[in-house]
Amino acid sequence: xxxxxxxxxxxxxxxxxxxxxxxxxxxxxxxxxxxxxxxxxxxxxxxxxxxxxxxxxxxxxxxxxxxxxxxxxxxxxxxxxxxxxxxxxxxxxxxxxxxxxxxxxxxxxxxxxxxxxxxxxxxxxxxxxxxxxxxxxxxxxxxxxxxxxxxxxxxxxxxxxxxxxxxxxxxxxxxxxxx
Amino acid sequence: xxxxxxxxxxxxxxxxxxxxxxxxxxxxxxxxxxxxxxxxxxxxxxxxxxxxxxxxxxxxxxxxxxxxxxxxxxxxxxxxxxxxxxxxxxxxxxxxxxxxxxxxxxxxxxxxxxxxxxxxxxxxxxxxxxxxxxxxxxxxxxxxxxxxxxxxxxxxxxxxxxxxxxxxxxxxxxxxxxxxxxxxxxxxxxxxxxxxxxxxxxxxxxxxxxxxxxxxxxxxxxxxxxxxxxxxxxxxxxxxxxxxxxxxxxxxxxxxxxxxxxxxxxxxxxxxxxxxxxxxxxxxxxxxxxxxxxxxxxxxxxxxxxxxxxxxxxxxxxxxxxxxxxxxxxxxxxxxxxxxxxxxxxxxxxxxxxxxxxxxxxxxxxxxxxxxxxxxxxxxxxxxxxxxxxxxxxxxx
Amino acid sequence: xxxxxxxxxxxxxxxxxxxxxxxxxxxxxxxxxxxxxxxxxxxxxxxxxxxxxxxxxxxxxxxxxxxxxxxxxxxxxxxxxxxxxxxxxxxxxxxxxxxxxxxxxxx
Numbered sequence: 001x002x003x004x005x006x007x008x009x010x011x012x013x014x015x016x017x018x019x020x021x022x023x024x025x026x027x028x029x030x031x032x033x034x035x036x037x038x039x040x041x042x043x044x045x046x047x048x049x050x051x052x053x054x055x056x057x058x059x060x061x062x063x064x065x066x067x068x069x070x071x072x073x074x075x076x077x078x079x080x081x082x083x084x085x086x087x088x089x090x091x092x093x094x095x096x097x098x099x100x101x102x103x104x105x106x107x108x109x110x111x112x113x114x115x116x117x118x119x120x121x122x123x124x125x126x127x128x129x130x131x132x133x134x135x136x137x138x139x140x141x142x143x144x145x146x147x148x149x150x151x152x153x154x155x156x157x158x159x160x161x162x163x164x165x166x167x168x169x170x171x172x173x174x175x176x177x178x179x
Numbered sequence: 180x181x182x183x184x185x186x187x188x189x190x191x192x193x194x195x196x197x198x199x200x201x202x203x204x205x206x207x208x209x210x211x212x213x214x215x216x217x218x219x220x221x222x223x224x225x226x227x228x229x230x231x232x233x234x235x236x237x238x239x240x241x242x243x244x245x246x247x248x249x250x251x252x253x254x255x256x257x258x259x260x261x262x263x264x265x266x267x268x269x270x271x272x273x274x275x276x277x278x279x280x281x282x283x284x285x286x287x288x289x290x291x292x293x294x295x296x297x298x299x300x301x302x303x304x305x306x307x308x309x310x311x312x313x314x315x316x317x318x319x320x321x322x323x324x325x326x327x328x329x330x331x332x333x334x335x336x337x338x339x340x341x342x343x344x345x346x347x348x349x350x351x352x353x354x355x356x357x358x359x360x361x362x363x364x365x366x367x368x369x370x371x372x373x374x375x376x377x378x379x380x381x382x383x384x385x386x387x388x389x390x391x392x393x394x395x396x397x398x399x400x401x402x403x404x405x406x407x408x409x410x411x412x413x414x415x416x417x418x419x420x421x422x423x424x425x426x427x428x429x430x431x432x433x434x435x436x437x438x439x440x441x442x443x444x445x446x447x448x449x450x451x452x453x454x455x456x457x458x459x460x461x462x463x464x465x466x467x468x469x470x471x472x473x474x475x476x477x478x479x480x481x482x483x484x485x486x487x488x489x490x491x492x493x494x495x496x497x498x499x500x501x502x503x504x505x506x507x508x509x510x511x512x513x514x515x516x517x518x519x520x521x522x523x524x525x526x527x528x529x530x531x532x533x534x535x536x537x538x539x540x541x542x543x544x545x546x547x548x549x550x551x552x553x554x555x556x557x558x559x560x561x562x563x564x565x566x567x568x569x570x571x572x573x574x575x576x
Numbered sequence: 577x578x579x580x581x582x583x584x585x586x587x588x589x590x591x592x593x594x595x596x597x598x599x600x601x602x603x604x605x606x607x608x609x610x611x612x613x614x615x616x617x618x619x620x621x622x623x624x625x626x627x628x629x630x631x632x633x634x635x636x637x638x639x640x641x642x643x644x645x646x647x648x649x650x651x652x653x654x655x656x657x658x659x660x661x662x663x664x665x666x667x668x669x670x671x672x673x674x675x676x677x678x679x680x681x682x683x
């Protein structure tokens with residue numbers, strides 16, 4: 001009945017997909033953002049079941065702790081004067097739905113047809129955080145430094161993009177405590 | 180002598196032995212589950228008990244610091260006040276505003292309490308007494324701590340109340356800003372230990388030279404890291420002097436204005452438990468966890484030392500609450516980004532230098548001088564625009 | 577215990593739902609939410625293949641999949657920040673985040 005999957009996997013997968021569906025269908029934006037958080041949590045549980053502890057905790061820390069809060073802040077900062085006058089779904093929603101369903105059918109066909117459904121034959125890899133740190137400093141040091149520069153650039157860029165344009169002259173500008 | 184030693188050893192491990200004893204009554208395949216359940220029961224019983232004790236300690240302590248008696252009606256010297264508080268919060272009417280978002284309003288305290296309880300899983304409360312010996316325990320703790328910010332936002336937004344939303348926004352902005360110094364100041368302990376596991380960090384501090392312990396707080400970078408961690412921890416848990424989000428004189432009650440009865444008690448519980456878990460974490464990282472302060476005192480059980488240190492930390496937090504004035508929002512943010520972030524980064528460099536300068540007295544001098552010079556210089560530079568005169572006192576005649 | 581195909585199907589489902597969100601909803605921020613879902617689904621794929629694949633030490637000591645996923649998480653966070661900054665900037669200009677109303681560059 002469980003198709004050879006463990007109960008923990010079924011529960012996490014159900015949580016993930018339910019969160020994603022709720023994010024797609026709910027009208028209230030903040031509810032969408034909160035169900036996105038549920039999806040992130042479900043995905044972190046899936047990572048933990050795949051013995052990727054570092055990735056799972058990093059997922060919780062970065063996505064739930066930062067990206068979800070970023071999304072809700074953006075929703076609150078871009079609220080109109082109350083009720084939105086437009087319907088939540090675009091006029092060409094059927095086409096979008098058909099395209100998404102077609103993509104899913106394609107992926108599902110590819111997975112079931114061309115992949116022998118492997119069971120976990122290999123033992124759990126003994127990945128310690130120390131080995132990750134060593135790998136980051138030896139084999140992956142170039143991507144690490146590039147990601148550091150990328151994050152700095154994104155930080156500065158996001159602040160500049162979202163900063164309000166100053167329409168007041170220099171002499172009237174307040175120092176510090178701006179926006 | 181060995182009989183005495185084994186008595187103290189048994190006392191040290193009494194909870195572990197109890198756990199194995201009770202689990203022994205169950206079949207073998209069920210034993211790990213039963214042991215985990217017993218550990219969880221222990222945590223759920225102990226820390227809310229400390230919470231009850233802290234509420235009365237805080238109110239009496241604050242009262243004394245403000246030159247008044249605290250609660251003294253219920254029980255001798257007011258000790259049974261938590262019982263009265265519990266009965267009150269359980270029987271009060273649960274008012275939900277009509278326009279509030281019911282589902283999110285209900286879930287916010289639940290998410291907070293769940294996240295906070297999960298943080299206790301990686302605290303080593305004694306020798307061999309940790310619920311989950313995770314290889315990446317520190318990362319787990321901070322990940323769970325980051326999830327509490329979301330519940331505060333949920334509480335503030337779902338109440339559909341301007342005060343609540345403002346308090347929630349302030350709280351989330353504050354928590355996000357102080358997350359960075361919190362993480363960076365804990366990384367020094369990880370660097371020197373070489374592991375993210377809380378158990379290994381405590382074990383690395385359990386040696387003694389002479390009678391003095393190897394706690395990280397007794398090193399220059401450890402002391403700076405401890406001070407920075409405690410300041411960031413105060414800000415993370417919205418404790419005074421960083422309690423602008425729930426400033427009673429400012430925002431009614433901030434993000435839990437619209438909560439009453441049991442949900443308010445849950446928020447209260449979640450906030451205090453968060454304070455305990457982060458204080459416990461500071462003790463684990465810098466104050467040697469369950470280690471004794473002097474090698475002659477090693478016979479005292481390890482869990483007793485942990486709880487004594489935790490009580491001292493709680494008393495210190497209460498003392499700070501009664502003494503320091505509240506920080507304004509922009510002062511708070513300035514402090515986080517302009518002072519604490521450079522100091523934590525410098526602390527990282529100093530800890531690296533400590534490691535590579537080798538044993539001996541030069542590294543003590545160099546590291547201390549660098550940190551002190553940076554502290555003084557940064558303070559002077561940041562305060563240069565404030566013309567602070569001599570302090571003046573005014574007393575009522 | 578769980579076959580690899582199960583994880584891949586879940587990832588494909590989340591990807592399809594993220595794609596549907598990006599294509600059918602009108603709010604700019606929801607489109608960004610859909611993009612985040614797609615990135616997460618790809619991460620799940622990466623980690624599932626890492627787990628079920630060989631772990632011999634080649635380049636990267638058998639950690640390639642997880643490293644890729646971790647870098648992808650970092651890059652996705654940066655991209656979310658910039659995208660949301662754009663949405664906020666546009667809202668400040670046009671007082672709306674309705675994508676169907678952003679037709680200023682229409683011919």
